[in-house]
Amino acid sequence: MIETVIGFIVNMQHHRSYRDLLVGLIPKEDLSRLPRSFDIIGEVAIIQLPEQLLKVSKYIGEAILKIHKNVKCVYAKVGTIKGKFRLPHLLHIAGEQIELTTHKEYGLSFLVDVKRCYFSPRLANEHRRIALLAKDGEYVIDMFSGVGPFAIHIASVRKALVYAIDINPYAYRCLIKNIRLNKRKLKGAVVPICSDSRVVAEYLRGIANRVIMNFPDDPYSFLEHALLFLNDEGVIHVYSFENEPDPIALSLSKIRSKLTSLGWDIIDVLYSRIVKEVSPKRRYIVLDLYVKRKR
Ligand SMILES: C[S@@+](CC[C@H](N)C(=O)[O-])C[C@H]1O[C@@H](n2cnc3c(N)ncnc32)[C@H](O)[C@@H]1O
Incomplete structure (x- = not known):
């Protein structure tokens, strides 16, 4: 029984989302605006944020860094992808400033310049x-x-x-x-x-x-x-x-x-x-x- 409870707690910790870390840290109305998911390209996380959340973006970035140990840098994507190069507008919100990162896909490696190249x-x-x-x-x-x-x-x-x-x-x-x-x-x-x-x-x-x-x-x-x-x-x-x-x-x-x-x-x-x-x-x-x- 005790083992089951411990297993459950470990499981709960394992599935904690960055959103859970923000409860009590940012206003309630902002919590409901948080995106459920974001992209991770190599060591870089990119999260689409509406304008209203930019004032709390630092907390959001820090929460992502805490939950995802392989992520070293977080950008907020503001607005839509634009222009013939299909580039997002990225604001650095937490961690190191990383622009070049290597992403793994099916055992293949892809170097991506996240600010200057499209990659999904x-x-x-x-x-x-x-x-x-x-x-x-x-x-x-x-x-x-x-x-x-x-x-x-x-x-x-x-x-x-x-x-x-x-x-x-x-x-x-x-x-x-x-x-x-x-x-x-x-x-x-x-x-x-x-x-x-x-x-x-x-x-x-x-x-x-x-x-x-x-x-x-x-x-x-x-x-x-x-x-x-x-x-x-x-x-x-x-x-x-x-x-x-x-x-x-x-x-x-x-x-x-x-x-x-x-x-x-x-x-x-x-x-x-x-x-x-x-x-x-x-x-x-x-x-x-x-x-x-x-x-
Ligand atoms: C949606 S991205 C696709 C990237 C890639 N196929 C992938 O899956 O990651 C579209 C790409 O088209 C390129 N592009 C736009 N106009 C082009 C053109 N006239 N000739 C060649 N490439 C172009 C952009 O620079 C951009 O990298």
């Missing part, structure tokens, strides 16, 4: 899912590679050649280091390119079997260039933000009308899913499509 640890399963769909011998284009998670996951499980393109020079720098960091784990190869993927499409016409389009703000205006990479047919993975009630149908109809106008057909919808919620009505979705040029 919530996409780990998505990076892996796409990697497992690729086949040995494939030529893959990652049109918006960031620090390289899709490209490096693919090359780690398949003898594929992946062109990883990003317009952000800081992301490109991390990408190069990440290829080196993981080189012993790669079966395939990753070619890093720092450029606008629309420009690269002109040079790599018709070479790819598979194109990854992880630019959810506006994938539709890049479809024309994604098709340039393909040679008459292939698979495209299109990520987008769309609103409820039917975000997948909405995205599919936008893609279909764009493809039709370009002389291509969707032969098969291989897979679709809601990857995550971005706000109460907005969803981050993915569609895997087998597409073919019309005869």
Whole structure:
């Protein structure tokens, strides 16, 4: 009986959240505004805070450091992710000032410049899912590679050649280091390119079997260039933000009308899913499509 009680207490301590540490420390109305979750990238925690909580952000940061012993630095993310580099606005609220950190995902290492590069640890399963769909011998284009998670996951499980393109020079720098960091784990190869993927499409016409389009703000205006990479047919993975009630149908109809106008057909919808919620009505979705040029 005593052992059971001790076990229960240990368990309770184990599952304590940073929110529990803030009870009695910050006003009650602020407690109810605290986010349930936050991201951890390597040694850095990033928590989205509404403006009203910034006055107590130091307590929030300290509470996170206390609960998560592997976290050494906490940033508050204020407002939404912005601009073509998809960067958050980060305020340092606790711990050391760390900008470069190494994140582990499925045994792979990713150096991330958290202030200057996009990276979401919530996409780990998505990076892996796409990697497992690729086949040995494939030529893959990652049109918006960031620090390289899709490209490096693919090359780690398949003898594929992946062109990883990003317009952000800081992301490109991390990408190069990440290829080196993981080189012993790669079966395939990753070619890093720092450029606008629309420009690269002109040079790599018709070479790819598979194109990854992880630019959810506006994938539709890049479809024309994604098709340039393909040679008459292939698979495209299109990520987008769309609103409820039917975000997948909405995205599919936008893609279909764009493809039709370009002389291509969707032969098969291989897979679709809601990857995550971005706000109460907005969803981050993915569609895997087998597409073919019309005869
Ligand atoms: C949502 S992030 C995706 C990052 C990566 N795929 C991942 O899963 O972590 C979108 C990326 O697209 C890049 N980007 C935006 N416009 C671009 C363009 N025209 N050509 C190439 N990359 C671009 C941004 O710099 C950013 O790194």
